[in-house]
Every structure is written in structure tokens, then in C-alpha cells.
Amino acid sequence: MTISYNWLSEYLPRTIEPEALSKILTAIGLEVESLEAYESIKGGLKGVVIGEVLTCEQHPNADKLKVTTVNVGAEVPLQVVCGAANVAAGQKVAVATVGTTIFPVTGDPLTMKVAKIRGVESHGMICAEDEIGVGTSHDGIMVLPDTAIPGQPAADFFSPYSDWIYEIGLTPNRMDAMSHLGVAKDVCAYLTHHEQETKAVLPFAQHFVADNNSLPIKVKVENQQACPRFTGLTISGITVQESPAWLKNRLIAIGQRPINNIVDITNYILHETGQPLHAYDTAAITNGEVVVKNMAEGSSFITLDEKERKLSSEDLMVCNSTEGMCIAGVFGGIKSGVSNTTKNIFLESAWFHPVSVRKTSLRHGLRTEAATRFEKGVDISNCAEVLKRAALLIKEVAGGQISSEVTDLYPQPQPRKEVSVKYHYIKKLSGKNYHPENVKRILKALGFEVAKEDIDELTVVVPYSKPDISIPADIVEEIIRIDGLDNIDIPTSITISPAVEQLGMKEALKDKIAGYLVGLGFVEILTNSITNSKYFSEDVLSGTVKMINNLSAELDVLRPSMLETGLETIAYNLNRKNQHLQLFEFGKTYATSGAGEYTEAERLCIYLTGQAHETGWREKPGSFDIYYGKGIAKAVVQLSGIATVAFEPSGTDTNVLNIFAGKQIIGTVAEVDKKNAAAFDIRQTVVFIDIDYAALVKAVRKQKIVYQEVSKFPAMQRDLAMVVNTNTTYAAIEAVVQKLKISRLQDMRLFDVFESDKLGAGKKSMAISFTFVDEEKTLTDKEADSMMAKLIQGLEKELGAEIRK
Template sequence: MKISLDWLKEYIDIDETAEEIGHMLTMSGLEVEGIEQFETIRGGLSGVVIGEVMECERHPNADKLSVTKVDIGGEELSPIVCGAPNVAKGQKVLVATVGATLYPNGGEAFKIKKAKIRGEVSLGMICAEDELGLGTSHDGIMVLDTILANGTPAAEYLQISSDQVFEIGLTPNRADAASHYGVARDLKVLLDKDLNFPDIASFKPDDTSRTISIEVENPDACPRYAGLTISGVDIKASPDWLQNKLKAVGLSPINNVVDITNYILHGLGQPMHAFDADKVKGDKVIVRNAVDGEIFVTLDGQERTLKGNDLMICNEEKPMCIGGVLGGLDSGVTTLTQNIFLESAYFSADHIRKTAQQHSIKTDASFRFERGTDPNMPVKALKLAAMLIKELAGGKITSEVIDEHHKPVKNFTVEVKYKNVHRLIGKELSKVEIKTILEGLEIGIVEENAEMLTVSVPPYRVDVQREADVIEEILRIHGFNNIELSENLAASYLAEFPKKDPVKIQQKTTEMLVGAGYQEIMTNSLTKAQYAEALDGVEASENVHILNYLSEDLAVMRQSLMFSGLETIAHNVNRQQHNLKLFEFGKVYQQKGDKYTERKQLAILVSGNQAEESWLQASGKADYYTLASIVSKVMQRLGLDKFQQQSFDQKKGLDYGLELLINNQVVGRVGKVNAKLAKLAEVKQEVFYAELEWDALLKIYSGETSYQEISKFPAVRRDLSLVMSRNVTFDQIKDLAFKTERKLLKEINVFDVYEGENLGDNKKSYSVSFILHDDYKTLTDKVIDKTMNRLIGAYEKQLNILIRK
């Protein structure tokens, strides 16, 4: 549901910002899912001002261009090159100044920059109608007839409005808040301000020359039905203020009468319908059940077969509208309509819900009726709508308000005990605060004693009929976030905090790896002594020897999982299985003096292609990045993705790669296996190997998961093309970026790398994306540009990087 801030201000005085109002509403139970900026003209013509052409001469180097000097309210005249044929000295024009962004009709947005056009400096742009998004004309620049001062914003001259619109996730129980007035009712008590209902005291019929009678045959389905006639109306487009209000909440304006009914619906929460009075045969409206099997054509042009329990609004001859759901095609207001019958009713929620479901119709009216509307609103809304129609469409009110009110809906009476208020809320509130909140919510206090209150709940609060419901109202206005935790909470109230279970952690990691296409292997802990001799960084003297070994191939306990993994790859390759993704949880062993140690590791190996061949897509070779990606996911699954990394050359059998560090402790390595070592295990194809110190990771693993609110504001991406020396690493680029911008920069990524003769010797080019985001507000172009300029400056000064533009 969309709620306009400007529209809210019709019902209550608001000085707070949209963000403050959004937070208040969310904390009181009306969750604001987002706040959007609405502008009648995209961009709001920011940076566009009124100017006066003081000089105008032909461009010396172009026949179709003019060189002008324009007064835009500054100390000096602005030189502007203009290509419009109608530009002339003395004109008042609209000027887009340097830095302004324009959103033209039928084209992409563009920013005004300082330019040199055929040798002449141009500091701005004199605009045509289509360039500003105001229309489609491009015959020439807009020439204004105004006495406003030069430099006056164009938005002020054109009366362009902007608004902030709340997207509220309305829960089914809060039917009372399905309108601007309903939301304002909550703000009334939250802000402790008065609520302003539109003035209808001056309502008065002009005469009673056209009275249409009303007969309600089913008062259970329609307890209240009111209507009146307005004659001599002029159906036309609505004024801008009304159109803008409807557009802000996502509606398309239709005509002045229909727009007013929508304005009342979204403003006061009272659905209404306007009939062409000349099509009300017999000057009589009958509210009755449909004839089972009757065919009716609705406003959307569909033929619908009616059920016997459908409530219909009919004239003396035939149905005109499915009551509370959708109007009929033949009785609605058109451009030819001169006289209207305006209805405003209260329908049973059960009947409307059943009809809407039977015919699979969902309208703004049925949405409200099937949840429950205010039975005391129809006549008030009818009077306001009639006054607005008379003002905007002309004509006369030609009947009294006919109000068939057969079954008045009474207030709900509820008894509320103070002790239950304190017990359910978990905090003792003062009686004064309780009564103040209830009275602010229009819940009247009928009786009171030391122990309890008897309250009268207005019928529009269909969700407040029990003591617990009233207490919930008190709590949400007091504030859920204002309920402190008790100092003596029993342990039974708290969730259990389980110990770390290594088996479960390993199982979850295994499931993740298998889901990513990796196969688990289990290899022998006994291996060849020569493997340790060949592996740099591992001392052969630290081998744990088997006293009674069966063969030289099983003479020692392994110090690394690498060779048992390589042997597995060799075994599979020899059987024509070339594309392999393997992992193993296993222990490695060492002897240092008289002491023996063992520790658990996770080894991951990738070799061959990334996937098997398929007609759907080609499969590229697996590489270092294939392995690095899955290692990153393992660390993320463990909640340890905030690790440091450092590159290396030639370490522990790897030609190159990265070491992973947490708190300056090495917890893993990722890299390409040395070809000679691979050959030792009889593997001839490339192998990429990762080794994670599993025991060390489990010690660091906390099992804690952090949560934060998803921001309501969008992130912004900006890209830079960086040319640098080959010895500059991405880590240097990344670290410098986060040192330069600690608040707004959230992510940085390389999406393209280029090396070639065009760049020069020992040069490379990175295309880098930067994600900027503010949790508390929408980023403006000014802030974004300032941030990017700081990053560019840091790269140029500290890393000697050239920014390609």
C-alpha cells in the first residue's frame, strides 16, 4: 500500500522527515518497506533555472548555431551555444546549468557539462520542451512569458511538485489503516497532534429536482447504503493537483469524477462508485442478490456468470454493479455523462470476500470492503465527494443525501484489567499513559475503577474486539522497542546455546561441497617416504615411520593430503575420468623429537574441465579461480570470510597461490600444484590444490550468525578503467579503496583484465566496479562524484595509476 507524505499532511501537521515518520509507523505496527521519491517531472528539473538572453549572435564557425550570453542570476553572464532556430535576444528561457541532469522524452538521461562547441565555450543549455521531459515538441526552445527573476528554479515557475511515498506492508488485521486518513489516525497519537477531517459543514443541496430512491432488499449484506445525484456535470481531465496525488500512489487518472472517487477511497478509505444517472432506469436503485446464472458485463469488458449470493446494485430493469467489487460496463461515467448518481455504502465483509473470491476479482474497493470499512464513514465521504465534484466538474447537487441505514453497527465493548495489561506487556505502565493511548486511538472509556476499564471500540477497528486486542493496541503505541528485558529472567525463557559440534559442522560443509559438484574421497594415511622428501616446506625427518610396514609405498604416515589426492586423480585419469573435483577431510601426522602430532585438514583438488561436455554450453578448463571460489564459499559457510590473504611463489609444492590468514595465523593455502610433483604421482594434467587447517578453523569458528535490517535505500555502482604497472596487485587496489572510503564503499570487484602492446611495456589494465551504499539515505550524484574523485586521486598519487576516461 502506497501512502503519500504530502497527502498525509492534509489530515495532520507533520514537521518530521519522511525517515522519522517511516520509523514511527514501523515501530507501531505499520511496517514501512520503503520510501520512494515521486516527482511529476523526473529529476524535478533540478539545476534548471529561468534565464534571459542578453546577447545573441551567429556562431562564427557554424551557420545553424547561435552564440548567446544568458543572465541566469549569477554575477556574470553565461555563454551558451544554442542550435534552436527561434532563439533571440530579450527572450526569457529555461536554462539547464552545468551539472544538471536532464531526462528527455524518448531518450536517455544526460548530464550538462562545460563544453566547447566549434571553438566557442558553452556553459549550459537553453532547453526545448522535449529535452526537459515536459512534452514532445522539439520545434525550438521554450520562450516564457514571466516576470519572475532570472535564476528562479524552473520547478517553481512550472509548479512541479515532488513527494515522498511510503510503501507500507499492510497486515490483514489493519483494515483501518488502508487509507491516508487511517495512517494519520496512528500518527495522531504517536505525535500527539490533532487530526484534521475535511470540512463538510458547508454541504448543502442546490435543489431536490432529481431524487433517485434506494431500496435495500438484503440488509445483512448491505447494512448501509447512501447516495445522491449531481446534475449538469462536465466530464473532463482532473486538475494537476488531483492527478499528481493519484500518480504518487500508483494510480492512472481517468476523469474528474472517477478521480474524485479514487481520491476519497485512498484518502478516507471509503470506496465509492459513480453511475450515469440517466442509466438508472425508473430512478430507483435496488440492492439485491443476483439471479443465479445471470450474465453481467463488468467494467473490464468481461462477461461474468453471477451466483445467487452475489450482491448486486440494480435499477428497476437490470444490474448495474457487483456491489463492493466492480462496476458494470453500461452504467459507468463516460465523457457523454451529464448527470450522475453517487453511491457510498457499507457492505458486510463476509459477503464481499465471498463474491470477490468466486469471480477472482481483486479491486481497491473489494480489498477494503472484504477486510472491513468504517460504517460511520459513507455519508461523510459522500458529502465531501459531492462538494469536490461540484467544484471540479460543475453542475448542481440535485438531491438530499438518501441514507438507508437498516442495521447500525455498534461499538465493541471490552473489559480490560490493569493486571492483564502489565502481565501481557511485561512492563507496568501508568494508568494515565494507558488511558491517554486509548483516548488517542479513539477508544472511549465507558467505566473505570481501580482494577479495570470498560472501553468502547469504534467499529472501524474490526481487529479490536477482545481484551488482548486492546492490550496490543496499548503496546504498539507505547512501543515494542520500549519494553526492557527484566533483570531476573529465568533461563527457561532463553533459547539454548548448543556447544560446537565438529561432526555437524563437517557434515554441513560436506553437503555444501557435494552440492557444488565435488566428490568426497577417503585415502590411506600411509604413504611413500619420498613424497615428504620432494615436498618443500615439509621435513622428511619429521615423518612418522611405520615399524613393520608392508611395502615402501606404505612406509610412513602422511604429512600432507596432497599426494594421496594426486594418486586419486591419477587413478581416475587412467580410467578416462579427466574432469575431477575432489575433497577430503583427513589427518596429517608429524614427529618432532619424541613427540607425535596429528591435525585434521580439508583438501580440495580440481583438475580437467569445470564440467562435463554438453551441447547446451561449452565447458572451460578448471583453473585457480575455480578452486579459489569454492574455498571462499567454505570460509563463508563457516562465518570466517573476513580473512586476510597474501600471495606467494613456490611454497609447499605450489607454483603460486594465496595463503589465508586469520589473526596473522595461516589457516590455508590455495594454488597450482608444481608439475614435477604431480608427475611424481603420475599425473600429467594441471591440478589446483587447496589445503585448509580444519582444526584451526574449528577453534576460531563461533557459530554466531549476525543479522541486520535490509536497507531501504538503493546501492549505486560506478566503474573505473585503471592502467597500472604489472606489479600492482588487486589487493593493493582493494586495500587503498577501503582506506580511502570507509563508510560508503561496500564492494569492489575486477570484471575485466587486459594486457597488450597498446598499453606499453610492463602495463596492464583492470576494469573495476565499486558498489557504494548508504544505509540511511539515498546517495546523490554530488556525494557519489565526490567519493569517486577521492578514490581516483588516491590511485593516481599512491599507486601511480592512470584512469582511462
């Protein structure tokens, strides 16, 4: 939330210095994230003075330069060399004197020094508009009116606007502070509590009278649930033009772009009071009737940004007698907007239901200032007063007459909420003992009314401007804020009962796996469970959980897979030249089989891309591939306590391997399809390991912990190279070896794969290292040879292997 100090100060009964006001705002929960000086003309024209050109002669050494003498109010005129073609004697000009720093519209700041230009000294510069920031023209020097006085500071002549701008970190519940007047009321409540009773200076007119009733507009609200209150009036004979300087300065200072005086007033009122307004050209209101209703599903509507939108039957519209004019509370239509030819307007100030506005805003991807406020809940009691305030301001800046009485349709006034809070609860929640009189003083200053009071309980009526107040804790928060968050007592000691919480096996396993992966150089990530439906096919989306009230058009489903959110993270890093990534994430995926049938699954996902290790003079570059992924997956599963881990292709796709813990599939290892990766603008190989964490935990629970004493006898290692068919996998060799049941075989490891035409077509060589150990004695060569012979015989028989000698 951006707040102007000058603007805010108009509603405060006394002047408070910007820094002091900043401290007050932060103390009452409106945290000031930054406080910066604002200048409509950078530098504030300091050092720039009004001058009068006394003489203008040709430069003796340059055809395009002139030597001038300029009266700047000093005893001796300045000699200034000028290159502008339009400079002439008798002109009033803006002069940047020596030592002055000017800030051009484009380019870097420039500090004036005495300079010798082609042999002639120059003491300053006669300026063009863009050179000092008062305009954008660079067509020669700026010639000022004859009324300008030589020696007068340029700041006095141009009157640049200066201000202090607060950036407030507003919490989502604080709709009441989304305006200058709302912030001022909080400040006055603070002053009332800490100094003396203070009230905000309200800008609303005490006596409002329409000029005539020559342009009445009939209003009909068909959907009163979505629009409980609608007020409006007409103003005739206006002149749409550029806004006056004071209005433009106010808006520009808080980051708003001025458009014309009518639109600027509606924006001004929005940021002043928090109430959105909308102005319609009455020429678009056919038959003199405005109807607030829902239109047919699929109706076409062109908004102010010239985009055609298909309406939902749930979208509330403000219409004329034949078509829509505005998406209520969200965005106006191009046909009814105020233009330079508009002479009469209908001004609307309404209250639209927050849920209706939010759904419509998200449905069409229109996150406007008005929608942001309506969806949080504006002050329904203020609609008519704000309307009158706006109408009088429009008369002031655009002329015209108020040509109708105020139409105020409010058939079922909303009741004000009542909340009860006990004084001992305030003490319990805040940690501070507040006197009842102080509690009532604070709440009354904030607009609450005392409905009932007894010894230990206070019941208050909540103002319409605070829609977030509904429970006793909200009342306590208001009291703490206005008293000052810095005033909460901090105890000198804290008494606690120590407790030791044993992590369950599932959580302990997570810590164990995470620690292992981090030790290998992995980084843990946390991605959004809500993602974009465009990533998935229609088949996948048929079983995907869709958001009813999604935060944005891009975040509309709960993820059915964690691959896509991981690829988003990888793409983000690759775009920032972080190309070698080892990432892992514990998260959940979601699915549905119908209304009310929802499931969520815990996953452990690992992502690998780029080089597997840094290259050096002894290290050759090696990229992550599916084999590296198999190794990581196997290590993680074995770390969990499962000794037997196997991999098999998933169907016919050799780039996707199922991970088996015993006979149970617990996940997959895959190289991400290039088309999928390209959708995220990823051009390098990505390896994705997806483990069903619940299945892994279930498999781990089935394991029995068996301790085996470390053998005190040495192991014996033998290597075996064999020629097999190209399609023979290492898993097939493992299966044959396991079938032979050689009890003293401790380990086997593939250490070389070789393919060559010399081996024959469709053949490859695989070299495997076997490790044998006997728990009771030292193995002999004869025993090792016997076991190797058994292995050779089995491999030759089962796989047709040819042993290489």
C-alpha cells in the same frame, strides 16, 4: 501501503519532520519499509533558469545550428549554441546552465559543461520539454510565456511537486490504517500519550446542505445482509475534465494514475478515508431507481475493462431498473461509468459485507482497491460523512450542484462491540505495568469509549473503524503499539526449566533421511499445498479437495499429488539457468470421497533433473535417469532399516516402477511423462520418486534390529557374465538367486549390460559380481566354485541363461 508525507501532514496539528515521523510510525506498529524523496520532475529543475534570447545568428560552420546570446539575469549574457529550428530572438526559454544536471524523460542524466561546438563555445543548453522532464515534446525548444522573468529559477516558474513517500508494511488486520486519515489518527494517539492531547484535523464538512432537490434517485436494497448500509446523492451540471494539478500530484505520488476529475476524487477519498466510493452516470439509471440485489445465475455483465463476465447468483449487484451497473464493492460496469460526456452523476458510499465482497472478488479474479478494503471491513459509521466530503470536493473541481438530499438506508444499525480486559492481564501479556489512567488515555485517543470500569477490569466500546478488535489480547496490542513497541522492557535474565524432548521415530527418521540426502547434494524445498486445478484431469479432480474461499483463481484446490508443485519449482529454476537439480520435500497430499470425508497422506518426494555430476576432463557427462532414481530410492529405503528392497514395473508402463519393502508397495520411481513436463515448459528429463511416508514408517516399525558381528574372514568375489533374453530384468535374476538360498552369498551387483547383434536377436549380456563370505573360516576356491556352479545351474534352468566363457 503507500503514504504521502505532504498528504498525511494535512491531518496532523503540527509539523513533524519526515524522519521523525518515520520513527513514530514504526514505533506504533506501522513499520516503515522505505522512505524516499519524490519529485514530479526529477532533479527538481535545480540549476535551470528562465532566459531571454537576445540575439540568434547562423552558426558559421554548421547549417543547422544557431549561435544565440541569452539573458539569464547575470551581468553578462550567455553564449549558447542551439540546434532547434524554432529558436528566435525575443523568446523566453528554459536554460540549463553550466554545472546543472538535467534528467530527460528518456535516456541518461546529462551534466552541462562548457563545450566547443564546431569551433564556437557554448555555455549551457536551451531546453526542450522532454530534456528537463516538464513534458514529452521534443519538437524544438520550449517557448515560455512573455510573463516569464529572465533569471527566475525554473523551479519557481513550473512549481514542480515534491514529497516524501512512505512504504508501510501493513499487517492484514490493520484495515483502520489503510488510509492517510487512519494513519494520522494513530500518530495523534501516540502524541497524546507521549506529549499532550492531540487530535487529527478531520476534513469533513460541519454543515452540509444540498443545493436543490431537482434530481432525486430512489434507492432500494433487497439484500440487506450483504448491504447493511447504502448512502448516495446526485450532483448535476458537472464538467468532466482533467483534474487540477494538486489532485493529480497527490495521486501520482502514491502510484495512482489520474483519469478524470470525478474518478480521481473517488480515488482520492479512498486513500484519504479508506471508504470506497462509486460514481454512476445518471443517464444509465433508468426510471430514476437504483436497486441493490442479486441477479440470476449466469447473467451477463460487462465490466469497465470491457470484459464480459458471467455472474453468480451470490454476486451482489448495484442495478438500475433493468440491468446491472456495478458488481457491488468490486468493479463498475462499462455502461454506467463516468465519461467525458457525463453531466450528472449519482455518488454511492456504502458498506458491503466482507465475506460477500471477498467471494465475488476471487470468483471473478478482480482484486481491486475497493474490494481489498471492503473485504477487511470499512467503517460503517462513516459512510454518510465521507459521501458529503466527496460531493463537496467534486463541486470544487468539476462544478455543478448537489441536486438531492443524502439517501441513507441503514435499517438495522450495527451494535458496537464491547471488550473487557483485566489490568493484570495487560501486565501478563505485555510484560509492562501500565497505570490505569495511561491505559484509558491511550484507548480514548484511539476512539475507544469506556463503558465500565472497576478495580482490576476495564470494559471498552470498540470504534467501528477497528473491525479486528474482538478479544482482550487485541486491546493489549493497541496499548503496546501506542506506548511504542520499543518501550517494552527487556528482562536482564530469563528463567526456564530445561526439557529434553525425544523425537519420535517418525520425526527422527525424517531427520536421518534429510541429512543423508543433503549429504548427497540434495536441496530441501517446501511448496504450496494449495495448487491450480488446471493441472489435473476431471477424474483426479472428482476426488480432489476444492477450496471454498480460495486466495486466488490459480490456487483453488488442495494438491492430490506433489509432482505438479515440484515441477513448478523445477520450471522456476530452469527459467533462471539453474538446470541441474536434486530436490526433495516432505509434504502432504489431500483427497476426498464425499462431503465430510477427507484424508491426507504424508509423502517423501524426490526430484532429479539435469546432469548427475559436473563434467570434467576425467568425467563424462551423465544425466539423471530412472536407474539413478532407483538407486536413490533403494538407498533411502535401506537407510531406514529395510534390507529387502525390490522394484517392479507398474502395469505395462516400464517408465514407472513400484517400490517394494518386502511385499508391500511403499512408493514409485518414474520418469515424468514428456507431455506433463512440457505443460510446465520443461524440456529435459525429470525423475520423480514418490514414497508414501506413512507406509515407509509402518514397514520400518515391523523390522527387528539384529546385530551381526563383522566377519573376521576375508570375502571372495566372483564375476559371472551371461546371455539372456532382452526382456529379462535384474530383478528376475535376483529372484532366482534368492530362491537358491546360498547362505554364504553376501552380496550381488550388476556391473555391466551389453547388447550387440553378435549375441543374437533379442539377446543381451549381463555381468554380475557375487561376493561370498564364511563367518567361521576362510573360503576355499573349491567352495566358491561349488556355489558358482549352483548359481549357473539355477540361472540356466530358470531363465535359460547362456554363460559366457
